[in-house]
Amino acid sequence: MSSNLSIPKYDLVIIGAGIAGLAAARAAKGLGLSVKIFDKGQRIGGRAATRRADGFTFTHGAQFLTAHSVEFRNICQAALREGALTNWRIRGKAALVGCPTMRDFSVFLGRDLDVSQSVEITRIKMTENCLLFFDAKGFVASGQRTIITPPAPQTAALLRQITPTLAQTADGAVYAPCWTAMFGFDEAPPLPRTQEPLQFDDGPIALANYEANRPGSDSTNFALTIQASAKWSSLNLEDTSERAASALLYELSNLLGLQMPPTAHQSCHRWRYAKVIKPADPDKLISDCGRIAIAGDWIIGPRIEAAYLSGLRAFGQMTKAMHLE
């Protein structure tokens, strides 16, 4: 270990800076633990995501959130007070949305946390005293405990060698994929000026959101995000992003009977693990040794609130096991 002496050792290493990882990290930091988060993405927030491209802003992951539990309502109230969330109505019901972009809610949650982006943990090694974390280039950190929050198949892959029981738990979760197409226009497209995203109950498209209509959005953000339905996404999952984007724009134009102007930007994101359709729903989120826990929306259900609560639940079980309360 002598060559690793300069690499810090943390009380808790969290894998994933999505909502689950951020919730767990905040709880741990609140108890005075040293916490490090590693995330393979370029930006904080995971699937609560925003993409900027060619001057346009797209909400290409979660569109809105709802808060039912006391714990999540409390943090949402704090974010509302600070302007990181704002109110929205979806299908006539109260909802919330990151402000000015969805990612701003994650930025709010991640404030004062130690997060390293663009670090993909590929292996975890358990020794008698600590856990060692590696990326493709080698050793990156060590920690006393860890909470693993990537989507279930990625969590299972990380845990298979060191705690097969938790890996098996993760194997129980099932996801639907989602192709998300993004288009930018030089002029306002002739889309309906609705107060909320257009949602479709069947057919190839699940949702179409003209970004300029979002609360808090810049009215000159002539950007359109289309989320394909789970069925269409599954059927076309291995298609190219170019073909998926063109097909979805064609389908929406037909559905609305509109001629869309030429696009100044066109891209498509393949969310392989988009929405949990069968959560793993385990009672136990922690390994027998008490040093490894799992969290993520796939523990409870396909929502930002579920991800948040799973992070709190995982850390809660860890504190009990380690007598940290």
Ligand SMILES: Cc1cc2nc3c(=O)[nH]c(=O)nc-3n(C[C@H](O)[C@H](O)[C@H](O)COP(=O)(O)OP(=O)(O)OC[C@H]3O[C@@H](n4cnc5c(N)ncnc54)[C@H](O)[C@@H]3O)c2cc1C
């Ligand atoms: C298209 C789409 C639309 C949605 N719409 C809504 C909605 O309207 N409302 C709602 O409430 N929810 C919605 N959701 C679901 C919501 O986004 C998720 O439930 C929530 O964001 C999941 O958070 P999480 O922390 O569990 O996982 P994630 O957000 O997936 O976070 C996991 C993180 O782990 C990182 N990671 C993975 N593997 C590694 C590794 N090996 N090393 C380091 N980092 C790693 C990833 O980069 C990621 O940042 C939607 C999701 C999608 C994709």
